[in-house]
Amino acid sequence: MVAEYSFPTTILVGQGAGDAWINKINPNPQQHFLIVTDKTILSLGLCDWLTELLDGHQCQYSVFADIHANPIQEDVKKGVQVYSDSAATAIIAFGGGAAIDVAKAIKLELAYPGGIEQFQRDEQPWEQALQASIDCYAFPTTAGTGSEVGRSAVIILESQKDKTVLFHPQIIPDIAVLEPKLTQGLPQAITAATGIDALTHCLEAYLAPDIHPICDGIALQGMELVLQFLPRAYCDGDDLEAREKIQLAASMGAIAFQKGLGMVHSMAHPLSAYFNIHHGLANALVISQCLHFIEQQNLHADEHKKLHTLNDLFKGQECHQAVLSKTMANFVASLGISPGLNPHGVNQDDLPLLAEAAYRDPCTETNIIAVDQAQFLAVYKAVL
Ligand SMILES: [Zn+2]
Structure with missing residues (x-):
C-alpha cells in the first residue's frame, strides 16, 4: 500500500x-x-x-x-x-x-x-x-x-x-x-482556552487510529511544547519565548490533525454551535471526562500504550497523576478553567440534542475507539 x-x-x-x-x-x-x-x-x-x-x-x-x-x-x-x-x-x-x-x-x-x-x-x-x-x-x-x-x-x-x-x-x-x-495582548482566559485547543489537536491526532508516524511525532512534540510553555504564557502574557512556543505548538497541532481528531472535538462543536461557548473552552470542559470514558473501555494493548505515552509527557509536573484523565483535569484546572457545563447555560434537557450532534460530527469517525450516541449522552451527563 x-x-x-x-x-x-x-x-x-x-x-x-x-x-x-x-x-x-x-x-x-x-x-x-x-x-x-x-x-x-x-x-x-x-x-x-x-x-x-x-x-x-x-x-x-x-x-x-x-x-x-x-x-x-x-x-x-x-x-x-x-x-x-x-x-x-x-x-x-x-x-x-x-x-x-x-x-x-x-x-x-x-x-x-x-x-x-x-x-x-x-x-x-x-x-x-x-x-x-x-x-x-x-x-x-x-x-x-x-x-x-x-x-x-x-x-x-x-x-x-x-x-x-x-x-x-x-x-x-x-x-x-x-x-x-x-499574541502578547491576548487575555489570560483566551490564552488558556486557545492553548487547550492546540493541546487537544495534538492529543486527539495522536490517538486517532490511522497510521501516520509523521503526524504522531509532530503531535507528541507539539504537546510537549504546550505542557512546558502554556503555564508560562498563562501566568505571564509578556513572556515572548512562551508565546512563540505556543504559536508553534498550535501550528503543529493543525499539521498533526490532518490524521484526524476525536470525541473531544465531536462534543465541543455542538457546545459552540448551540451555546456559543468558545471552541477552546468547550474542549477544556469535556476533555478529561472523554479521556476517563476512553480509559474505562476494553482497550487493546497499543491503545493503552498511547494513553500511557501521553500521560508520561506530564511527568515532573504538579498535575501528573497515575491516569491521563486525572492528570488532564488537574492541568485544565491549573489554567483557571472550572469544570461544568451548567455555568455556561447548558441544562439536563439539552443533553440529548448535544449527544445526537456529537454522534453525527465527522470527528467521531476518527476517535481512538467507536462511540455511540448513548455513550456521548453519558459523557455529557458526567461533564454537566
Ligand atoms: Zn480545535
Whole structure:
C-alpha cells in the first residue's frame, strides 16, 4: 500500500518574523496587498503593526475587516469586491481563524474556475488546479486553530446554512508568519482556552487510529511544547519565548490533525454551535471526562500504550497523576478553567440534542475507539 503524506508550508517563527517575511518576499512597488482582518483587531490597533511594516517598505495595501466571527459567504464576496476594486495582487490574512479562513476562501473564489458555487457542485474539486496564482500570507494573532497551516476554510454557505469545510490543497497560505508579539495582548482566559485547543489537536491526532508516524511525532512534540510553555504564557502574557512556543505548538497541532481528531472535538462543536461557548473552552470542559470514558473501555494493548505515552509527557509536573484523565483535569484546572457545563447555560434537557450532534460530527469517525450516541449522552451527563 502506498501512503501519501502531505506537509504544509513555509513557517517563519520568532521575534522579528515580520521583518524576515518582508525581506523574504521582497515585494515590488506594483504589489498591492489585500489585508483580511476583523473589526476587533482593527479597534485594538493590532493591525498598525502590519501596516507600519508595509509602509516601511513602500507597499500598497487595502484593509478589509467586514467579517463575522463565524464567517459567512457574504464576507467572502465582499472581500473579493475589495480585492478587485483595489486591483490587489496578493492577500494577507491577519487575525484568528475567522480572518485566515476568509482570506483562504477569497483566494478560492478568485482562483477556482466558477468560484465557490461551482466548487460546491464539482466532484472532488480539490483535484482541479486553481487558475490564478495569488500569493496568500497568514499572520495569526491567536495561538490555537492553526488555520495558518491548513488546507481548508470553514465558511457558512448560503446554500447550506451550516458550516462547510472548503478543502483545496492550494489555499494553504504560502508563508505562515508566527510573530509572538502579535499574541502578547491576548487575555489570560483566551490564552488558556486557545492553548487547550492546540493541546487537544495534538492529543486527539495522536490517538486517532490511522497510521501516520509523521503526524504522531509532530503531535507528541507539539504537546510537549504546550505542557512546558502554556503555564508560562498563562501566568505571564509578556513572556515572548512562551508565546512563540505556543504559536508553534498550535501550528503543529493543525499539521498533526490532518490524521484526524476525536470525541473531544465531536462534543465541543455542538457546545459552540448551540451555546456559543468558545471552541477552546468547550474542549477544556469535556476533555478529561472523554479521556476517563476512553480509559474505562476494553482497550487493546497499543491503545493503552498511547494513553500511557501521553500521560508520561506530564511527568515532573504538579498535575501528573497515575491516569491521563486525572492528570488532564488537574492541568485544565491549573489554567483557571472550572469544570461544568451548567455555568455556561447548558441544562439536563439539552443533553440529548448535544449527544445526537456529537454522534453525527465527522470527528467521531476518527476517535481512538467507536462511540455511540448513548455513550456521548453519558459523557455529557458526567461533564454537566
Ligand atoms: Zn480545535
